[in-house]
Amino acid sequence: MNVAPPPEAKMPVLVGKPDRAPGSRLPLIAVVGHPNAGKTSLFNAMSGARQKVGNYPGVTVERKSAEIGLPGGSRAELVDLPGCYGLVPRSPDEAVTRDTLLGRQAGEGRPDAVLIVADATNLGSHLRFALDVLRLGLPAVMALNRMDMAARDGLTLDSGLLAERLGIPVIETVAVRRRGLPELMAALETAVGLPASPTSDFTPSDTRQLGRDARAIAAAVTLAEGEARRTTRRLDAVLLHPVIGPVVLATLLFLMFQAVFSWAEAPMGWIEAGIAWAQGLLTSALPEGLLRSLLVDGILAGVGSVVVFLPQILILFAFILVLEASGYMVRAAFLMDRMMAAVGLNGAAFIPLLSSFACAIPGIMATRTIAEERDRLTTILIAPLMTCSARLPVYAVIIAAFIPAQPLWGPVGLQGFVLFALYLAGIIGAMLAALALRRTVTRGPAPNFLMEMPAYQLPSLRDVALGLWLRAAAFLKRAGGIIMAVTVVLWALASFPAPPPGADRPAIEYSIAGRIGSAIEPLVAPIGFNHEIAMSLLPAMAAREVAVAALGTIYALDGADEDSTGLVERLRGSWPLPTALAFLAWFVFAPQCLSTLAVVKRETGGWKWPLFMFGYLFALAYVAAGVTYWTATALL
Amino acid sequence: MSAPFSLNLDSLATGSSARVTGLRGLPEALAERLLELGFEEGAEVEALHRAPLGGDPLAVRVDGAVVALRRTVARGISISAPLSSRP
Numbered sequence: 001m002n003v004a005p006p007p008e009a010k011m012p013v014l015v016g017k018p019d020r021a022p023g024s025r026l027p028l029i030a031v032v033g034h035p036n037a038g039k040t041s042l043f044n045a046m047s048g049a050r051q052k053v054g055n056y057p058g059v060t061v062e063r064k065s066a067e068i069g070l071p072g073g074s075r076a077e078l079v080d081l082p083g084c085y086g087l088v089p090r091s092p093d094e095a096v097t098r099d100t101l102l103g104r105q106a107g108e109g110r111p112d113a114v115l116i117v118a119d120a121t122n123l124g125s126h127l128r129f130a131l132d133v134l135r136l137g138l139p140a141v142m143a144l145n146r147m148d149m150a151a152r153d154g155l156t157l158d159s160g161l162l163a164e165r166l167g168i169p170v171i172e173t174v175a176v177r178r179r180g181l182p183e184l185m186a187a188l189e190t191a192v193g194l195p196a197s198p199t200s201d202f203t204p205s206d207t208r209q210l211g212r213d214a215r216a217i218a219a220a221v222t223l224a225e226g227e228a229r230r231t232t233r234r235l236d237a238v239l240l241h242p243v244i245g246p247v248v249l250a251t252l253l254f255l256m257f258q259a260v261f262s263w264a265e266a267p268m269g270w271i272e273a274g275i276a277w278a279q280g281l282l283t284s285a286l287p288e289g290l291l292r293s294l295l296v297d298g299i300l301a302g303v304g305s306v307v308v309f310l311p312q313i314l315i316l317f318a319f320i321l322v323l324e325a326s327g328y329m330v331r332a333a334f335l336m337d338r339m340m341a342a343v344g345l346n347g348a349a350f351i352p353l354l355s356s357f358a359c360a361i362p363g364i365m366a367t368r369t370i371a372e373e374r375d376r377l378t379t380i381l382i383a384p385l386m387t388c389s390a391r392l393p394v395y396a397v398i399i400a401a402f403i404p405a406q407p408l409w410g411p412v413g414l415q416g417f418v419l420f421a422l423y424l425a426g427i428i429g430a431m432l433a434a435l436a437l438r439r440t441v442t443r444g445p446a447p448n449f450l451m452e453m454p455a456y457q458l459p460s461l462r463d464v465a466l467g468l469w470l471r472a473a474a475f476l477k478r479a480g481g482i483i484m485a486v487t488v489v490l491w492a493l494a495s496f497p498a499p500p501p502g503a504d505r506p507a508i509e510y511s512i513a514g515r516i517g518s519a520i521e522p523l524v525a526p527i528g529f530n531h532e533i534a535m536s537l538l539p540a541m542a543a544r545e546v547a548v549a550a551l552g553t554i555y556a557l558d559g560a561d562e563d564s565t566g567l568v569e570r571l572r573g574s575w576p577l578p579t580a581l582a583f584l585a586w587f588v589f590a591p592q593c594l595s596t597l598a599v600v601k602r603e604t605g606g607w608k609w610p611l612f613m614f615g616y617l618f619a620l621a622y623v624a625a626g627v628t629y630w631t632a633t634a635l636l
Numbered sequence: 637m638s639a640p641f642s643l644n645l646d647s648l649a650t651g652s653s654a655r656v657t658g659l660r661g662l663p664e665a666l667a668e669r670l671l672e673l674g675f676e677e678g679a680e681v682e683a684l685h686r687a688p689l690g691g692d693p694l695a696v697r698v699d700g701a702v703v704a705l706r707r708t709v710a711r712g713i714s715i716s717a718p719l720s721s722r723p
Contacts, residue, residue, distance in 0.1 A: 085672040090665060122700035125674045207671040215676075215699075229702075233684075236702075240695065242688040334704045338689045347693065347704070448666070448709065449693050452673060453702040 026067065026077040027192040028109050030100060032133060033117030034126055035083030036454035038145040041175035041325075042117055043080040044463050046185070053470065056107055061096045061368060063108075070189040071182060078115075079108070087132050088204045093368050101136055102202055110198065113191040114140040115184075120150040120157055120172075121229065121455060123222070127214035132205055134166065139194040141187045142166065143173045143180070149455055154226025162221040176460035232327075232455040239328070245335050252328075256319045257423060258416050260392070264311035271311070275304035294491060302487025302549040307476070312396070313389040314468055316358050321467045325459035329354070330451055337449045343431045344438030346370075346447040349379040353430070356386035357423075358471075360596045364603055374444035378437050380603060381613055384596055385430035385589065387423045390544040394587050395422055397548050401571040402580040425588045429620065441612070487549050490539045494554060513554070527622060528582040528629030530575065541594050544587065578632035585628035591617035643717065645681060645696060646710040653682040654715040656698075662712040674698040675713055 047066030103110030337347030356363030517535030
């Protein structure tokens with residue numbers, strides 16, 4: 001009864017879909033376009049919070065995908081390919097896009113359909129890329145994006161004629177306002193069902209010829225030309241002004257750091273209160289003993305002291321996301337390029353470095369868009385010097401304990417100013433390090449700077465919220481995983497062995513942690529570090545913020561009284577000021593993050609550079625802490 | 637010194653427009669990228685902004701896009717005589 005289907009019915013399927021990724025049976029739709037076409041906004045609008053973020057095997061390029069439902073009831077996998085200007089790759093990111101479209105990318109099937117995102121306000125340039133992609137023979141749909149901006153500029157396009165000339169459906173969209181989505185989904189559903197006739201021997205086309213064709217089509221479909229980007233030009237006249245521009249940038253950055261410190265205060269208070277409430281509940285519900293100690297002093301105290309910084313991290317990310325989505329970030333890179341050039345970097349390094357203020361890991365991963373290998377390596381090596389949000393918990397506790405909350409100038413407080421100074425110290429350290437690296441280990445030709453500046457747009461609240469959600473989830477996962485494990489191990493190290501009966505010193509002195517701390521102590525004593533700091537340095541290797549969790553655990557266990565006074569009060573009572581300042585200086589430079597080192601290993605393909613980074617940062621941290629301690633001791 | 641063949645994008649005054657006449661002396665990959673960004677023969681360019689501290693890099697409108705590039709690269713983009721000067 002089993003009759004094999006006629007071979008001719010099966011053949012096109014085999015030719016069109018040669019190597020589907022294992023486990024994925026859904027049709028694959030690839031989203032492609034220029035880096036500034038609004039691709040990611042469109043992908044977000046279509047996929048919402050269901051997106052999965054992973055990595056392509058063998059290369060360190062992020063793979064963003066989502067399963068979506070199409071209007072006719074079928075489902076498909078949507079993958080957001082890295083933005084590129086052409087099919088001749090100039091970076092690992094662009095190679096992934098090219099190879100995926102050609103069906104050569106490992107771990108990815110050949111797409112069943114391509115969604116080409118083009119910016120209506122810059123059609124000529126975007127059409128060239130579209131024409132190149134169409135040569136591949138895959139069913140395609142074009143999203144003619146930013147139609148609202150085109151209309152605002154007075155630009156009128158005939159999308160029907162464009163569809164006719166390209167031979168594919170063209171749907172007008174406004175990704176950030178979710179306009180045109182149902183039509184786009186319907187067109188994609190049809191495209192997915194079309195037979196593909198992909199070319200396997202792709203030869204790069206002549207860029208000039210493609211450009212001529214693209215401009216001819218763009219001219220034909222343009223019914224009325226408006227004054228291009230009126231609003232953007234007016235804004236740029238101010239924001240890129242040689243004097244006002246840098247002032248605005250500096251003000252924005254300063255505001256960002258003030259906001260991180262002051263706006264987060266209230267929600268942090270709520271989280272602290274919640275943790276204290278849970279601790280109280282457990283303390284009264286459980287009998288005194290090891291389990292209660294583990295839950296209250298180990299897990300709740302440890303994880304709580306990290307989760308409490310979530311509001312600050314979210315505020316920082318919100319700023320970065322808004323600056324990125326509005327189009328300002330590239331302007332910042334433009335303004336910063338001269339300064340970056342002075343230390344042998346380029347303005348493109350500004351964005352990865354700014355991301356590193358949130359976390360060095362996404363920052364280091366963002367360096368993949370830097371084409372020149374030496375530029376990229378230099379940027380990777382200095383990225384950990386940008387003050388990541390994991391350092392904020394450490395700074396926040398020490399500043400709260402040792403820097404008086406008094407106004408300095410207008411709305412600017414002394415605490416905020418010290419925080420700003422710490423960030424500045426990291427930046428200056430990074431610049432000096434870059435200068436030294438470019439003259440020694442990463443010596444090479446002068447880097448270049450070439451970037452498209454997108455039109456400004458009001459970021460969609462939804463895009464920012466989605467970005468925040470993805471980052472908050474990643475942070476909490478980290479807090480829940482590695483940080484909790486480290487906290488529990490530390491609690492155990494600090495609890496066992498128990499002190500002998502009638503011990504006259506704090507219990508922690510008898511534990512394994514106490515002994516490890518004592519062993520490290522002579523090494524760090526010259527730079528003013530005490531026993532407790534020595535003990536917190538090792539666990540902080542898991543993640544910098546663990547230093548706070550570690551100090552919390554150490555001090556909560558150290559001494560008989562329950563933690564009626566917070567960590568801030570405890571530190572204020574037991575550390576001299578020079579020690580606190582040396583501790584801050586240490587954290588500006590210290591290479592204390594195993595995940596960063598692991599990412600550097602993956603990005604540079606070996607242990608050479610992560611070990612080099614560890615060595616040079618450790619030396620910098622030791623010297624900086626030492627100089628701070630000796631200077632402060634002499635002056636105070 | 638100011639013969640037409642020596643005009644390049646770096647010499648274009650801010651606010652002025654011109655047409656691209658070609659790319660010279662630039663590495664192959666860089667020239668390709670510039671073509672992809674729209675710096676083709678005949679494309680209209682307009683000098684928009686100069687960065688602080690020495691006017692490097694500069695921002696240029698090319699067709700509908702605005703591109704930021706360094707002066708060394710701008711010197712490799714030959715242009716026609718300025719089309720117009722804004723008042």
